[in-house]
Amino acid sequence: MIRIEQLHKTYPLERNAKSQAPAVAALSDINLHIKKGEIFGIIGRSGAGKSTLIRTLNMLERPSSGKVLIEGEDITTLDNDGLHRLRQRIGMIFQHFNLLSAKTVAANIDWPLKITGKYTPQERAARVTELLALVGLSEQRDKYPAQLSGGQKQRVGIARALANTPHLLLCDEATSALDPETTQAILRLLLDINRKLGLTIVLITHEMQVIRNICDRVAVIEGGRIVESGEVAEVFLHPQHAVTRSMVAESTPFSSETALLPSTVPGASQLRGLLVRLTYVGDITYQPILSSIAAATPALITILQGTIARIKDTPYGQLLVEIRGEAADIAQVFTTLDQHNIRHEVLA
Ligand SMILES: Nc1ncnc2c1ncn2[C@@H]1O[C@H](COP(=O)(O)OP(=O)(O)OP(=O)(O)O)[C@@H](O)[C@H]1O
Missing domain, CATH: 3.40.50.300 (P-loop containing nucleotide triphosphate hydrolases)
Structure with a gap:
C-alpha cells in the first residue's frame, strides 16, 4: 500500500x-x-x-x-x-x-x-x-x-x-x-x-x-x-x-525494567533466589502453567507482581517471580518455560 x-x-x-x-x-x-x-x-x-x-x-x-x-x-x-x-x-x-x-x-x-x-x-x-x-x-x-x-x-x-x-x-x-x-x-x-x-x-x-x-x-x-x-x-x-x-x-507501571527495580518490589531486598520476569502472549495467558511447573520441581516460585492485559486483540501476561532452589532445579524450570514459549529474563 x-x-x-x-x-x-x-x-x-x-x-x-x-x-x-x-x-x-x-x-x-x-x-x-x-x-x-x-x-x-x-x-x-x-x-x-x-x-x-x-x-x-x-x-x-x-x-x-x-x-x-x-x-x-x-x-x-x-x-x-x-x-x-x-x-x-x-x-x-x-x-x-x-x-x-x-x-x-x-x-x-x-x-x-x-x-x-x-x-x-x-x-x-x-x-x-x-x-x-x-x-x-x-x-x-x-x-x-x-x-x-x-x-x-x-x-x-x-x-x-x-x-x-x-x-x-x-x-x-x-x-x-x-x-x-x-x-x-x-x-x-x-x-x-x-x-x-x-x-x-x-x-x-x-x-x-x-x-x-x-x-x-x-x-x-x-x-x-x-x-x-x-x-x-x-x-x-x-x-x-x-x-x-x-x-x-x-x-504501564509494570512492563519496564525501571518499574521492576528491586526497590519497587515488596520485600525484594530480602530476595534469596533469582528475580525473574516472565512474559507470555496469546492463549497460554489463561492456562495454569505456573502451577504445573511448581508441581513438577522442588524449586520454590514466589509471585511478586503480576498483570494480564491486552495488546489490541491479543492477551498477554507478565509476572515478576522469585525462583529459589538448586541450580539444576532452576535450569529445569527455565527449560519448561522455554517449552511453553514463556520468555524469562533474570533481572537480579
Ligand atoms: N516548518 C518548519 N520549519 C523549520 N523546522 C521545522 C518546521 N516544522 C518542523 N520543524 C522541525 O522539525 C523537527 C520535527 O518536527 P515535527 O513537527 O515533525 O515533530 P513531531 O514529532 O511531530 O513533534 P510534536 O509531537 O511536538 O508535534 C523539529 O525539530 C521541528 O522543530
Whole structure:
C-alpha cells in the first residue's frame, strides 16, 4: 500500500533566516512498508519528526529526497492535478479537528463531497446521512461545531475524512486533545471503520496506549530516524531502544525494567533466589502453567507482581517471580518455560 524509501526532509535555512537558526534535518533515511488494511502507528517524543513524516504521505510536506510510493505511484513526482486526485484518495484527521465553525455538522461532512463536483445534491445528502450514522452522529446533524463535545467534533472530522471513500486515513494525534474515556471511544470507532471498510490507517501519536489499543504494527521515531519497528506485541513487550523502553514504561507501571527495580518490589531486598520476569502472549495467558511447573520441581516460585492485559486483540501476561532452589532445579524450570514459549529474563 505505502512504501517509503530513503526519505529525507531538511527544513531549509531560509525559513529560519530571521532567527538565524540552522537548517533542521527533520527526517533522515526513513524506510517503511505499510500494508493494505493495517493500522500502522508512528510513535515518538515531541520534535521527533512524526508530523513531518505523516504529512509527506499526502505531500502536505514535500521531502528533500527519497520516494513515497502509494499504491505503486511515486507521489513525490505528482503535479498539482495529480496531488488533487491523490488527496481525494487520502483522508486526514487532526488533533484540533479543523472543522468549519460557520457550518453545521452535516455541511462540514458535505463539504469535501461538494468540492469534488462529482455528485448530485441527492447523492451527497444520502452519503452525508450514511456517514453520520457510521460515526454515531445522526442526532447532531444540524448542530454547529461549538455545540459539540471534543469527541463529537472528532467524529465529524472522521466522517468528513471518509466522505470521498478514501483508501487511506491519516490520523495526526487524533485523540491527544481528548479525555481518556473519549479517546477510547474514538479509538474503537477507528478500529471499527478499519474492520468494516478495510481501510488502511496510519496514525501518529506520543502515547503508547493508543498504539497498544488499535495498531497492528508500529515504528518508533527519534531524532528524525526510525529506531525500531515491528508487530506491536513484540515492540511493546520486548522494546529494544531506550526511547521505546521509556515510552512503554510510562504507559504501564509494570512492563519496564525501571518499574521492576528491586526497590519497587515488596520485600525484594530480602530476595534469596533469582528475580525473574516472565512474559507470555496469546492463549497460554489463561492456562495454569505456573502451577504445573511448581508441581513438577522442588524449586520454590514466589509471585511478586503480576498483570494480564491486552495488546489490541491479543492477551498477554507478565509476572515478576522469585525462583529459589538448586541450580539444576532452576535450569529445569527455565527449560519448561522455554517449552511453553514463556520468555524469562533474570533481572537480579
Ligand atoms: N516548518 C518548519 N520549519 C523549520 N523546522 C521545522 C518546521 N516544522 C518542523 N520543524 C522541525 O522539525 C523537527 C520535527 O518536527 P515535527 O513537527 O515533525 O515533530 P513531531 O514529532 O511531530 O513533534 P510534536 O509531537 O511536538 O508535534 C523539529 O525539530 C521541528 O522543530
